[in-house]
Amino acid sequence: MSDRIDLREFIGGFVSEAEELLASSHALLTEIDAACVAGTLRPTAVRDLFRALHTIKGLAGMIGVEPVVEIAHALETLLRAADRSGGQMSRGAVEVSIQGVQAIGERVRAVAEGTAPGPAPEALLIAIASIDLAAVIPDAPPPISPEWDARLAAGERQQLYQALRGGSHVWSLSFAPSAEHAAKGMSIASVRAGLSALGEIIKVAPRTQAGGKALVFDILIISAATPTSIAEAGGTTPASLTALILPAPAPAPAPAATPVVDVTLADPVGHLAPLGRAIVRVDLTRL
Structure with missing residues (x-):
């Protein structure tokens, strides 16, 4: 009796799960x-697209479909930067x-048909790697809310900042x-569903x-709905809602004062008539 596992029994499950995730990925890309x-x-x-591709990569890795793993991994890098x-x-x-995603789909179909999937297209991997990720990642947003700043991931902080900056x-x-x-x-599930609709x-x-005896869910939402509608969906009252706003920009620094130098005019020889004392203002920024 052999202890080796025949991975062929997992192929059907892989194909079914991967096709569902690919359909979701196509829909998400259409939205994006x-x-x-x-x-x-x-x-x-x-974020959902990243998770779908991450799951596909894990499933493909379990049965050794390396071309799918390679393509999904390259896309993950791109989407991680977009999320941040x-x-x-x-x-x-x-x-x-x-x-x-289309290339992954082609290789999943090959697995379903019992044929060897083609290698990851080199031109595609180069095209993914050539996207300038530095141009995608903006500067870190300023602090916005003491209650939320430390609880948000980098991508969530950017999402909050971009929403407020855009007037939402x-x-x-x-x-x-x-x-x-x-x-x-x-329940929190029904509240999440109700707020997602708004x-x-x-x-x-x-x-x-209450000393760890009670659980509370704090929720941050972008919505144009009325406070009454949001409070009703969230199981609370309009008065308990807090509207977040961008902090006022820091005042511009005052211009630096022009340096002033006192110069005393004197008779260098000593036998001429006194020249007196005068104050000469010298703008050192022009020297």
């Missing part, structure tokens, strides 16, 4: 592409991502599960209170 054309951002779609920038992707990055409304609220909420059928959730962060 439309946002790119419109000049807007879809950070959640970028708050979802910013150039048209070139979107186009090469579409090509990469961002709200902070908290949901505390309780018997009363449970009787109404409200806008884009940046973060749901759990915390404990």
